[in-house]
Amino acid sequence: MMGSIIAGILIIIVLLALLGLGWDTFVSVVKTGADKVGITPIVQRAVEIVENGTRNVICNLVTN
Secondary structure, three states: HHHHHHHHHHHHHHHHHHHHHHHHHHHHHHHHHHHOOOHHHHHHHHHHHHHHHHHHHHHHHHHH
């Protein structure tokens, strides 16, 4: 229960950040933070997955 509430809050924060900053700025800030922490490969793979998923969703919306 508590985990789903925290996950929901984090999703809302990320969506608001994306709307306010734009995708490119948001990704560059996340990559900068990952460089500082040392988890760059993990973040890079997550960004690739999100970009591919977003591209697929947009393609599906356009074709339908």
